[in-house]
Amino acid sequence: MPHAIDQYWVPQQKEYQKELQITRGASEPVIRFPLVVQPHEPAKSKADVLKEIGRIAAQPSDKDEQSQLRKLLDANGGVVHFKGLPLKTPEDFSDFLVALAGQGQHAWIPHTDIGMEVLRRPRAKHVLTTNEGPPSHFIGWHNEYAVSPVHPGYLILFCEVPPEKGGHTSVVSSLALFDRLKGEVPGFVEGCASKGLVYQIPHTATQVGGIVGGNGLYKASAFGPTDGSAPPDTEEEKRKGVERRIIELAERGGWHADIDKKDTTIPVWQRRGFDWTWQENGDLEVVHRVPGVRMHPTQKKPSIFNAMSTRYTNAKVNNTWEPPFTFKKEDGTEGIAIPPHFSGMDKDEVIPKEWLDRMDFHQHDLTSDIEWNVGDVLVIDNYAAQHARWAWEGERKILASFWDQPGMAGQPMATA
Known part of the structure; x- marks a missing residue:
């Protein structure tokens, strides 16, 4: 990990991580997907975490879109799972999002939906409920609102209440899937x-x-x-x-x-x-x-x-x-x-x-099924990774937020 990130955020190894080559080949790197990080010592306060997440987000001095967070996403398959955070409420998550968005001309901006058929209820500023489909309903792998020319660049999920059984969020590399x-x-x-x-x-x-x-x-x-x-x-x-x-x-x-x-x-x-x-x-x-x-x-x-x-x-x-x-x-x-x-x-x-x-075979083969704990935040680059939701039993409250980055969009692949 880059030194400035490693000063505070320490990578963790979890059973649900996938050893993955984005592009197959003898000289291609192998990563643990997704990247899982947490503070190097128990976070003392929400203010400490907000300060540290703000340090790796977009800065006013950035010359391009490559903030430390952006580089971290690119180097690790487009998904980062932040754990060990002292976040409990939708309002806590909202504060985290504002710090995560960063500052300056390359800062993230809240995404505006157009033509959205999915009901999302507001829980706090920038914070919405996830899909209300019944718990027994498997929501298959997808890039967020890929059905439309208007879709977010980033999806951020937060665990308010972890599922009692099941309810994992699956992530799959869209880049590896293409390969x-x-x-x-x-x-x-x-x-x-x-x-x-x-x-x-x-x-x-x-x-x-x-x-x-x-x-x-x-x-x-x-x-x-x-x-x-x-x-x-x-x-x-x-x-x-x-x-x-x-x-x-x-x-x-x-x-x-x-x-x-x-x-x-x-x-x-x-x-x-x-x-x-x-x-x-x-x-x-x-x-x-x-x-x-x-x-x-x-x-x-x-x-x-x-x-x-x-x-x-x-x-x-x-x-x-x-x-x-x-x-x-x-x-x-x-x-x-x-x-x-x-x-x-x-x-x-x-x-x-x-x-x-x-x-379908490769989505099952490439999947990493995220295990949730209270306060976890999952940051997904929508152009790099798909996500899915497995069925669950009991209570489960995973909240969502959607963001864009000015000047960054996944253009259709040229075919002519």
């Missing part, structure tokens, strides 16, 4: 880059708790007004406002109304853009088409960037690989589990199951 899949199924990574991925995103008309989504369509973080005003009175005007924001979101990914769909040097996902369908009950489904490979902004390596794992798992369990992708639930009603698709010009294409099987 493995490029060598085994090059057609898969080429399709992710040139064709792009398709996601059907359901939005409830109003907020619904206790489900995987449920944010409510007309919130500012979804597709509602952003100026603090209420949605228009008429259904027609409300829907027009939502549709304008969907188009604006698609434009953030490079699509626009006058794009030349015959220009094959432009990726299919970009030529196709977004679609949407209103439901009779006022709910909305938005179809996103986005790239599935992005270049890491500081390491300049390609990274798998997707949210296909849960979709793959659902299709596998319910055997819904063929249209119309429906299955019978235990109660006799009909369900739908749409498998991962590539974008296509005439119609979108189901990704070969054999390719998805290899992705």
Whole structure:
């Protein structure tokens, strides 16, 4: 570890760490992933920890984005697990986040959601609840909001109450995942880059708790007004406002109304853009088409960037690989589990199951399952690592925060 960090933060070895080569090769380094650190002696106070985390965060004197924390992330697979912290409450975590964000022109800034279907309830400044999907629900590996052209650069998790049983947070290197899949199924990574991925995103008309989504369509973080005003009175005007924001979101990914769909040097996902369908009950489904490979902004390596794992798992369990992708639930009603698709010009294409099987194999093989204790903080570089949530029993309170760094974004991998 860099000397200035090692003065206070000491690396630890934990059973859940994975010995990992990001890129396979005889001369490539082996790291313990994720990096686990804690103060070299028990932290005397929260103020001490805030001071020390601030020392490795962005500084006003930094000439570029490479703060000590940024270098630490790059050298260790993009994930750092801070342990032994005297943090107990959401407010403690909030104070830690402000220090972690740093100062100066390269300081992190809070991420602003657009088109978000997941309900996240505020607990403190910059602090939100994690996905409210039921404890029995496995949330598969994903880069945070990879379904959208607008996604955070960093995800920071905090343990307020550790799970009684299960409930580990899994992390997998997106860079290593690209390396493995490029060598085994090059057609898969080429399709992710040139064709792009398709996601059907359901939005409830109003907020619904206790489900995987449920944010409510007309919130500012979804597709509602952003100026603090209420949605228009008429259904027609409300829907027009939502549709304008969907188009604006698609434009953030490079699509626009006058794009030349015959220009094959432009990726299919970009030529196709977004679609949407209103439901009779006022709910909305938005179809996103986005790239599935992005270049890491500081390491300049390609990274798998997707949210296909849960979709793959659902299709596998319910055997819904063929249209119309429906299955019978235990109660006799009909369900739908749409498998991962590539974008296509005439119609979108189901990704070969054999390719998805290899992705799933390597996600299981590369995983490190984080064990939580009160006060732990997990910092994840969203362009370097995917994360997942295993099922649990009892109480579990893991809080989340999302941040960006000015000038840093994972651009789609060039395909032409």
